[in-house]
Every structure is written in structure tokens, then in C-alpha cells.
Amino acid sequence: MSRAFAVACIVVTMQTAYAEATSMSFAIASDVVNKPADEATLQQMLDAIGRDRNTSFIVYDGNLKSEAEPCRDTLYNTRQQIFDSSRKPVVLLPGGNDWASCNISQAGSYDPVERLDFIRQLFFGDSNSLGQTPISVIRESDVARFRPFRENVRWQANGIAFIGLNAPAPNNHYSTAGGRNGEFEDRSVANAFWLEHAVETARRADMRAVVVILQGDPDFARYERRDRFAWLRFSRGDTSRDGFLELKRSLVKAAESFRGPMIVIHNSGTPIAKGFRIDQPLHNDKGAVVANLTRIAIGLKNPQSQWLEVESDLNWRPPFRVRVRDVTIRPNTQVQGLASQASAPAASSVPGVENGAPGPSSFFQQMQPVQQHPAPASASDGAASNSAPQMPPLLNSNPPPALPPILSTPSNATTPASGASNPATGQ
Numbered sequence: 001m002s003r004a005f006a007v008a009c010i011v012v013t014m015q016t017a018y019a020e021a022t023s024m025s026f027a028i029a030s031d032v033v034n035k036p037a038d039e040a041t042l043q044q045m046l047d048a049i050g051r052d053r054n055t056s057f058i059v060y061d062g063n064l065k066s067e068a069e070p071c072r073d074t075l076y077n078t079r080q081q082i083f084d085s086s087r088k089p090v091v092l093l094p095g096g097n098d099w100a101s102c103n104i105s106q107a108g109s110y111d112p113v114e115r116l117d118f119i120r121q122l123f124f125g126d127s128n129s130l131g132q133t134p135i136s137v138i139r140e141s142d143v144a145r146f147r148p149f150r151e152n153v154r155w156q157a158n159g160i161a162f163i164g165l166n167a168p169a170p171n172n173h174y175s176t177a178g179g180r181n182g183e184f185e186d187r188s189v190a191n192a193f194w195l196e197h198a199v200e201t202a203r204r205a206d207m208r209a210v211v212v213i214l215q216g217d218p219d220f221a222r223y224e225r226r227d228r229f230a231w232l233r234f235s236r237g238d239t240s241r242d243g244f245l246e247l248k249r250s251l252v253k254a255a256e257s258f259r260g261p262m263i264v265i266h267n268s269g270t271p272i273a274k275g276f277r278i279d280q281p282l283h284n285d286k287g288a289v290v291a292n293l294t295r296i297a298i299g300l301k302n303p304q305s306q307w308l309e310v311e312s313d314l315n316w317r318p319p320f321r322v323r324v325r326d327v328t329i330r331p332n333t334q335v336q337g338l339a340s341q342a343s344a345p346a347a348s349s350v351p352g353v354e355n356g357a358p359g360p361s362s363f364f365q366q367m368q369p370v371q372q373h374p375a376p377a378s379a380s381d382g383a384a385s386n387s388a389p390q391m392p393p394l395l396n397s398n399p400p401p402a403l404p405p406i407l408s409t410p411s412n413a414t415t416p417a418s419g420a421s422n423p424a425t426g427q
């Protein structure tokens with residue numbers, strides 16, 4: 001009897017450990033700082049996320065400054081110290097305001113390439129993330145050919161491969177001035193290599209999913225058929241030239257190679273009714289939707305007090321959930337706790353069949369929106385808001401045809417809905 005009991009305890013312990021190992025949550029924030037006074041806001045947001053026990057790490061998806069703020073060394077130094085004070089690891093990705101727009105007069109008329117080199121040395125100096133408890137990451141600079149590109153990064157967590165790319169708004173820093181578009185061309189080649197390399201590594205390591213994060217909006221709706229010699233031409237003087245063309249081609253190739261769920265997260269640049277949009281807008285050369293690639297466009301209404309939470313559990317079917325989280329700040333500017341806002345699109349706001357494209361696949365679980373009241377915070381965290389805002393109206397009054405679910409925006413309950421399967425894994 002005692003032996004059987006011991007065996008049962010071992011089995012339960014192993015099952016519990018496996019369940020814990022496959023569950024993970026991470027945070028995405030961006031555009032928090034627009035002026036020096038907002039540095040306290042950034043600190044408060046990082047502190048608030050740091051108190052969330054379920055969050056493993058933070059991805060700051062670009063724009064640690066506004067476009068008009070001077071690109072001085074002291075500004076970057078101060079904000080680097082704030083990120084390094086975070087309780088949670090912070091993976092920083094460069095945004096357009098951080099270097100690409102430094103040439104405008106309000107920002108000090110700096111050379112963007114020189115500023116990019118500076119932040120590479122300051123923020124990406126070693127093989128660790130930022131924060132008090134950094135995580136180890138692999139940088140593209142480890143490859144001799146791409147030594148300058150320290151900001152391109154990859155890491156793995158709980159069976160998921162994460163890839164961070166320097167692809168900023170607007171238009172991936174494609175320049176229309178005369179001469180060789182050297183920075184854009186070299187970075188385009190580096191990004192394509194890093195994406196292919198990271199996805200192949202994930203495939204060989206049997207990763208269950210790939211998450212690609214960048215700051216700029218690639219404008220996936222803009223579809224251009226492949227030109228055999230497009231990679232040789234970085235046309236100058238063409239204001240309509242798609243600076244994300246090469247990246248979109250690389251994403252199609254990567255999705256076809258990996259075959260499993262592939263998620264692309266980027267900043268939309270403008271607010272979105274429910275804080276984010278999820279769809280499958282990328283097409284291959286034949287015009288067909290890339291079925292295993294899902295896009296999350298982030299457009300928080302209040303980026304200074306909101307962040308996006310992505311939960312993943314490989315035991316769930318489907319394995320991802322997404323929601324907007326609110327940082328509740330009292331008038332005395334002290335962070336008092338975290339409130340959750342259910343902000344998923346309802347069934348009528350999920351992208352329908354457009355241009356003959358099929359509906360999204362089941363990489364995310366979709367639930368009906370509910371009005372959620374945050375649970376009371378602990379004494380150490382302060383008091384959370386007593387009410388959550390009402391859900392915004394549906395995007396479309398006439399719902400599209402029924403589609404497989406792709407999204408989950410859970411309430412306080414942690415049990416995923418059942419019945420959905422992941423077509424990419426067959427489970």
C-alpha cells in the first residue's frame with residue numbers, strides 16, 4: 001500500500017510539474033514615454049507588472065521616447081536605468097522614435113544610424129535582457145557577418161520560440177533620398193537571415209510555436225506578387241515603395257518552413273477599438289492566406305496605463321489567450337494594483353472572408369466579451385479599481401459567417417474552453 005501510494009505521489013508530482021512547465025504569461029507594452037514627466041509612469045507600469053505573479057517577462061515593443069524628444073545620450077541613459085530597475089526581465093525592441101526619426105529638427109537633427117549604434121551599445125551590450133533578474137537571450141551579433149545587429153534577438157520559453165526584430169515605423173526606415181539606402185538594405189538582409197535562422201532552430205528543437213515581435217506595422221493588406229529580381233532593387237525616390245516587402249516575404253517563407261502556429265505581434269500605430277486586432281492577413285505568392293500565421297496588431301487606447309497580456313499553455317486547445325490589462329493609478333500617481341479588462345473582439349468583429357480568403361485557424365481561443373470586475377489586490381499591491389469599463393460596441397453590426405475561433409480573452413477563470421483543436425499540431 002505504501003509503495004503504491006508513493007508511486008501515485010510521484011505521478012501526481014510529475015503531472016503537476018509538467019503542467020507548470022507548459023504554462024506561461026508575458027506582457028507587451030510600448031509608447032509609454034512621451035516626455036520626461038512620463039518616466040515616472042514607465043516606472044510605475046514596470047513595477048505594477050512586476051507584482052503580477054503570472055508574468056514571466058516583459059517585451060517593450062519600441063518607442064521609449066516620443067518623436068519630438070531630443071535624442072540625447074542622457075535621455076537614453078535615464079530610461080535604460082528605468083528598464084534595468086524592473087522586477088521582471090525586459091526585452092527591448094527598437095521603435096521608430098528611438099532612432100529612425102532622430103534626424104528631425106525637434107529631435108536634435110541627429111544621424112539616425114549613429115543613434116542606432118549608440119542604443120545598440122547601451123541597451124544590447126551583452127547576452128542578457130534588461131531588468132533586475134535578466135533572462136539569457138541570443139543576439140544576431142553572435143554571427144560574425146551580422147556583428148552590428150545586436151538588437152535582433154531570440155529566446156525560448158515553455159516550448160515557444162520568441163524572435164525580436166528591428167523593423168520600425170514608418171515604413172521600416174526606407175529612405176527616398178538619393179544614393180545607396182545602406183542602412184535599410186543591410187538591415188533587411190540581416191532581418192531575413194535572422195528570421196530564417198531562428199525559425200529553423202525552433203523547428204529542429206521541436207518548438208510548439210513561434211512568436212515574432214516587431215514595432216512597425218508591415219501593412220499586411222498590401223500584397224505584391226514576388227518579383228524574381230526584387231531583392232536586387234532597393235529603389236530610390238519611390239515614395240510608394242513598401243519598406244516591409246522583404247520582411248513579409250521572409251515571414252511567408254518562415255511560416256511554410258515551420259508549419260506550426262506562428263504569431264506576429266506589432267504596433268498598429270493608431271488606437272484600435274478593443275485594444276488589439278487579430279486576423280490572418282498575410283498571403284503567399286499564389287494569393288492564398290498563410291493559414292498557420294496569425295497577426296496581433298496592438299493599438300491600446302491608453303498605452304501609458306495599459307499593456308497586453310498573452311497567456312500560453314501547451315495543454316490548452318488552442319494554446320493562446322490574449323487580453324488587455326489596466327494599470328490602476330490613484331490621483332497621487334502611486335500604482336495601486338492591476339485591473340483586467342476583457343477586450344477581445346466578439347464573434348461579429350473577427351475578420352470575415354475577404355477577397356476569397358478563408359477564416360483564421362484555431363491558434364487562439366475566442367470567448368464572448370464579459371464585463372469584468374478586478375479581484376481585490378493584496379495589501380502590498382494596493383487596492384484595484386472596483387469596476388471595469390463597459391465593453392466597446394462591436395466593430396460590425398452585421399456579423400460575418402461563422403469562423404473557427406482564434407482568440408481567447410479570459411476572465412479571472414483560468415480554465416480554457418474545451419473542444420477547440422490546433423490544426424497545426426493535429427492535437
